[in-house]
Amino acid sequence: MANSVTVRAPSSTANLGPGFDVFGLALDAFFDEVRLSKRKEKGIKIISKDPIPVNPTKNTAGLVVKAMLNKFKVNSGIEIKIKKGVPAGFGMGSSAASAAGAAVAFDELFKLKLGPNELVKFAGMGEKASAGTIHYDNVSASVLGGFVIVRTEPLDVIQIDPPKDLVLCIAIPKLKVPEKKTKVSRSVIPKKIEHAAKIRNQQHAAAIIVGFLTKDSRRIGESVIDEIVEPARKHMIPGFSHVKKNALASGALGVTISGAGPSVIAFATKSSNLKRIASSMKKGFSKAKISSETVICRPTKGARIIKK
Ligand code: HSE
Numbered sequence: 001m002a003n004s005v006t007v008r009a010p011s012s013t014a015n016l017g018p019g020f021d022v023f024g025l026a027l028d029a030f031f032d033e034v035r036l037s038k039r040k041e042k043g044i045k046i047i048s049k050d051p052i053p054v055n056p057t058k059n060t061a062g063l064v065v066k067a068m069l070n071k072f073k074v075n076s077g078i079e080i081k082i083k084k085g086v087p088a089g090f091g092m093g094s095s096a097a098s099a100a101g102a103a104v105a106f107d108e109l110f111k112l113k114l115g116p117n118e119l120v121k122f123a124g125m126g127e128k129a130s131a132g133t134i135h136y137d138n139v140s141a142s143v144l145g146g147f148v149i150v151r152t153e154p155l156d157v158i159q160i161d162p163p164k165d166l167v168l169c170i171a172i173p174k175l176k177v178p179e180k181k182t183k184v185s186r187s188v189i190p191k192k193i194e195h196a197a198k199i200r201n202q203q204h205a206a207a208i209i210v211g212f213l214t215k216d217s218r219r220i221g222e223s224v225i226d227e228i229v230e231p232a233r234k235h236m237i238p239g240f241s242h243v244k245k246n247a248l249a250s251g252a253l254g255v256t257i258s259g260a261g262p263s264v265i266a267f268a269t270k271s272s273n274l275k276r277i278a279s280s281m282k283k284g285f286s287k288a289k290i291s292s293e294t295v296i297c298r299p300t301k302g303a304r305i306i307k308k
Helices: 060-071 094-109 116-131 137-144 181-187 195-213 217-222 229-236 240-249 274-287
Strands: 004-014 023-039 044-048 077-083 147-152 155-160 166-173 254-257 264-269 292-297 304-307
Touching: 004 094, 004 137, 023 094, 023 137, 023 166, 023 292, 044 060, 060 077, 060 094, 060 116, 077 094, 094 116, 094 137, 094 304, 116 137, 116 155, 137 147, 137 155, 155 195, 166 217, 166 274, 181 229, 195 217, 217 254, 217 264, 229 254, 240 254, 240 264, 240 274, 264 274, 274 292
Parallel strands: 044 077
Antiparallel strands: 004 023, 004 304, 023 077, 023 147, 147 155, 166 264, 166 292, 254 264
């Protein structure tokens, strides 16, 4: 049995507009690397050069390892080394990537051979550290890759391979994000939703699924329409309306908040003018005096072992 396993886990976008807490998509924009090693001393030790909590109960990967040690009655100390590539707090599934990496690495280190739903369940325990509640959209994408649909009662994650020509353009604003950003941005979502808006969101969500099944990027992008969560959250992203308007005017098929934000994601195809979309999004943020970074990326595979 190996004494150490390193896993590379991708960034992801959640919701894709109408699929709040249900849809996720793994993206090759950024990756986290998580190395798990057995150690003689009991307990969990976290090492990272990045500014993340090293207390295992406050760290997404730490929580996952803690839960897995308990569940599988593993009698070994663990060292977790984390190299962050996914920017934290910008709606790119940063906490999920570390959690997914930890779950996949633990499974390999102790030859547990867990199935996809079990891996996702443990990875989801890490999300608690940042969001306060467990939601599985980002972790499912980061563990399984591609497009995911999450059902929770009981947990059942459906994975679909995205069309090859789907391309995303993400604008990441240089904003100071609150420490518990996801928790804050979940608190603004209305508790009561107008029935007609709910129906329209369901129509769009269904069309997105069909788009992924039939490998129709245009249908996916044009169905990224959300009448419930985006309107409630957009005030938290200065310049959002300009960014969205500009991207659509530059040929993006659909535009929405990436996960809980503040990044904005535009859906396009490889034949779109991607540089034009990216620079128009940047200009949109500039209008609100916010500088931003743009990334053009594609869907990708899930967490994978890169070293043993
Ligand atoms: N579905 C979640 C949200 C993703 O939008 O709050 C954030 O991690």
